[in-house]
Amino acid sequence: MEQLVEEYGPRWEPGPYERGTDGPRVILVGTDTSPTGLRAAAYAAGLARRQRARLVVVYVAAPSLWAGLAAAAVVDVQQQTFDEEIEQLRSQLRDRADELGVPVTFLVRRGETYPELRQTAEEVSADLVVVGASEQGGHRLVGSVGNRLVRAAVWPVVVVP
Numbered sequence: 001m002e003q004l005v006e007e008y009g010p011r012w013e014p015g016p017y018e019r020g021t022d023g024p025r026v027i028l029v030g031t032d033t034s035p036t037g038l039r040a041a042a043y044a045a046g047l048a049r050r051q052r053a054r055l056v057v058v059y060v061a062a063p064s065l066w067a068g069l070a071a072a073a074v075v076d077v078q079q080q081t082f083d084e085e086i087e088q089l090r091s092q093l094r095d096r097a098d099e100l101g102v103p104v105t106f107l108v109r110r111g112e113t114y115p116e117l118r119q120t121a122e123e124v125s126a127d128l129v130v131v132g133a134s135e136q137g138g139h140r141l142v143g144s145v146g147n148r149l150v151r152a153a154v155w156p157v158v159v160v161p
Contacts, residue, residue, distance in 0.1 A: 004108035009097030012054040013037040024127035036132030038161040044130040
């Protein structure tokens, strides 16, 4: 799968960089089609509208740990699931960007979620990172993406329940 980058909504003009402005100018949200992922995207979009900020929406297609050992049919099903989620998100973003008046960049990355979100946040000079709370019980032991982003201590992080 190639990396996807699409722009929706009004054109964004970054202006001069200034640390400590009244609010974030670039808001990055890591999302998927889970309930917490969609709530995180909605929260970030509302904040971007109120702050007149650019919204960068990132979907990370993270293959399962077992994908390398699985039969080709299983890998194909996983890829089909990624493609369906990407199309669902694209459709929602296209519909809402102009309505909200928010410049939106939609990015699709492939790999492990935390490193991809961190790298993308650095690339776009994000002022704030928003993610949904993990719905997986095991993350209480090993740490969720949100926890890892907070511990990175690079940007403010909002974890939406």
